[in-house]
Amino acid sequence: MRAQMVLGNWKMHGSLVGNKTLLDGVLAGLAGVDSVHCGVCVPFPYLFQAQFILQGSQVIWGAQNVSQHEKGAFTGEVSVGMLNDLGCNIVLVGHSERRAIYGEDDATVAEKFVAAQKAGIKPILCVGETLEEREKNITADVVKRQLLAVVDKAGLDALKDCVVAYEPVWAIGTGKTATPQQAQEVHAFIRGLFAEKNAELAENLTILYGGSVKASNAVELFSMPDIDGGLIGGASLDINEFVSICKAAQPKAV
Numbered sequence: 001m002r003a004q005m006v007l008g009n010w011k012m013h014g015s016l017v018g019n020k021t022l023l024d025g026v027l028a029g030l031a032g033v034d035s036v037h038c039g040v041c042v043p044f045p046y047l048f049q050a051q052f053i054l055q056g057s058q059v060i061w062g063a064q065n066v067s068q069h070e071k072g073a074f075t076g077e078v079s080v081g082m083l084n085d086l087g088c089n090i091v092l093v094g095h096s097e098r099r100a101i102y103g104e105d106d107a108t109v110a111e112k113f114v115a116a117q118k119a120g121i122k123p124i125l126c127v128g129e130t131l132e133e134r135e136k137n138i139t140a141d142v143v144k145r146q147l148l149a150v151v152d153k154a155g156l157d158a159l160k161d162c163v164v165a166y167e168p169v170w171a172i173g174t175g176k177t178a179t180p181q182q183a184q185e186v187h188a189f190i191r192g193l194f195a196e197k198n199a200e201l202a203e204n205l206t207i208l209y210g211g212s213v214k215a216s217n218a219v220e221l222f223s224m225p226d227i228d229g230g231l232i233g234g235a236s237l238d239i240n241e242f243v244s245i246c247k248a249a250q251p252k253a254v
């Protein structure tokens with residue numbers, strides 16, 4: 001069976017009081033659900049709170065970004081060691097908002113990926129094309145370039161312990177979800193890219209879809225053969241939406 005996963009990406013949302021309500025609600029809603037790995041990627045200041053509330057539960061937690069550097073004079077940055085101190089299992093690397101707004105290029109994303117893995121934190125490698133790139137018909141080239149930048153730096157075997165999240169930029173936060181067929185096509189392309197090199201690794205790679213996933217479209221998306229769950233932005237801030245989306249992911253035989 002290939003691991004299925006649903007992760008919330010809170011982005012820059014939250015408050016101590018609101019987070020507690022949300023996390024308590026998610027825990028209650030997911031009681032007894034163990035067929036899918038669920039987690040939340042919260043803003044740095046709330047990692048401590050996430051650890052406090054979630055430790056010992058089936059919900060994992062992590063960050064939305066991390067420095068590629070181990071330590072030093074990097075004002076405003078957060079290291080993998082710090083994430084480890086706060087019990088993080090996962091960290092997003094290369095989210096399109098980091099790439100577009102903060103200028104993270106493929107090389108930087110690859111360095112962050114390596115730093116996270118070295119520290120024993122599972123990187124969630126985000127890739128995806130812009131609307132312009134899709135319209136130019138270069139989606140596959142863009143996704144391939146983003147993935148191979150990491151493979152070149154980390155080696156193919158590094159993909160055994162990571163998760164890939166395909167998030168078409170035009171679908172993020174826009175309400176415009178990719179159709180299940182559009183998403184499946186890119187997911188199959190990603191799996192195929194690695195299958196050429198290592199069939200077993202490709203079969204076992206968890207590939208999430210992200211971009212306007214909601215309770216109302218999750219079942220259809222997650223039932224596609226190469227979609228192994230989702231990376232959820234807006235809908236992860238709503239208890240019922242997020243719990244329903246988590247429940248929509250069902251284990252897939254490989």
Ligand code: PGA
Nearest residue numbers: 172173211212232233234
């Ligand atoms: P969205 O965000 O679900 O709000 O579209 C997804 C993401 O950015 O990870």
